[in-house]
Amino acid sequence: MAAVAAPFDRDLSADFARIERLVAAARIDGVHLLALPEACLGGYLSTLDGSADGPPALTIDGPEIKRLVSLAGEMVIAAGYCELDGDVRYNSVVCVNGDGVLGNHRKVHQPLNEDASYGAGQGFRAFDTPVGRLGMMICYDKAFPESARALALDGAQIGVCVSAWPGSSTNPAPSLAQDRWKRRFDLFDQARALENQIVWLSANQTGTFGSLRFVGSAKVVDPGGDILAGTGVAEGMAVAELDVAKALADARRSMGHLRDRRPETYDRHEMMPG
Structure with missing residues (x-):
């Protein structure tokens, strides 16, 4: 499996060319699951105040997603895009392979x-894929433990979080590697994997876009919270090989964080399975 750190912008042709190169490289490495960043089809927002044009709006049954399906073949690919449904746009991530769309999250x-x-979006749902049961989220979703927990309770073995996570704008560090928002990005990835004892893939944008400077730091994290592969703040692809079912069984053998929950002792807002 692999998670990508790379730059993407409004040029869909260039975005697809980059994705084609990444898929080809992943295929050479024997990758079965590839996570691409948030908004990799058309770029992210150039500002966060709504003052600039957003990325092109795509439909889930449109030609762009069909092209991604064609590129995927036997590989399972998660990719971020701006989804148009009726008159509403959503920041979405789609999961595909050569058979079509496997899942979609807003x-x-x-x-x-x-x-x-x-x-x-209005919820979190896991879904079955050829590489295991997957749950997806986007960027800020992972700052809320309930997001990943909802997916784990729905049977997700693998969590895929795609991001366009920037460095701090109010107190930027001279080096992105020392940036406080980069540190939070990494902490969330490891915590979400460990607390739910699931495999975790984290993809992120790199470079700059508009006023934003992205921290990269794509990674694969095992169910014990250990980083198996990472890109650091540079562009690249974090590739790791593991047996998902065995990794989950090993992590949960003694202390099962999902098994040992006591929801009756939590407050009334605690999520219940099902």
């Missing part, structure tokens, strides 16, 4: 006026 949690550009 970003639920919207930071920093993102709601000026997008409607909000």
Whole structure:
């Protein structure tokens, strides 16, 4: 499996050319599951205040997603895009392979006026794929433990989080590697994997777009919260090989964080299975 850190912008032709190169490289490495960043089809918002044009709006049954399906072949690919449904745009991530669309998630949690550009998703659902049962989220979704927990309770073995996560704008570090928002990005990835004892893929944009400077840091995290492969803040692809079912069984053998929950002791807002 692999998670990508790379730049994407409004040029869909260039975006697809980059995706084609990434898929080809992943195929050479024997990758079965590839996570691409948030908004990799058309780029992210150039500002977060709703003052600039957003990315091109695509339909889930449109030619762009069909092209992604064709590129995927036997590989399972998750990719972020701006989804148009009726008159509403959503910040979405689609999961495909050569058979078609396997799953789709609309970003639920919207930071920093993102709601000026997008409607909000309404939930988290896992779904079956040839590489295992998957759950997806987008960027800020992972800051909320309930997001990943809802997916784990729905049977997700693998969590895929696609992001356009920037560095701090109010107190930027001279080096992205030392940036406080980069540190939070990494902490969330490891915590969400460990607390739910699932495999975790985190993809992110790199470079700059508009006023934003992205922190990269794509990674694959095992169910114990250990980073198996990472790109750091540079563009690249984090590739790791593991047996998902065995990794989950090993992590949950002694202390099963899902098994040992006591929801009756939590407050009334605690999510229940099902």
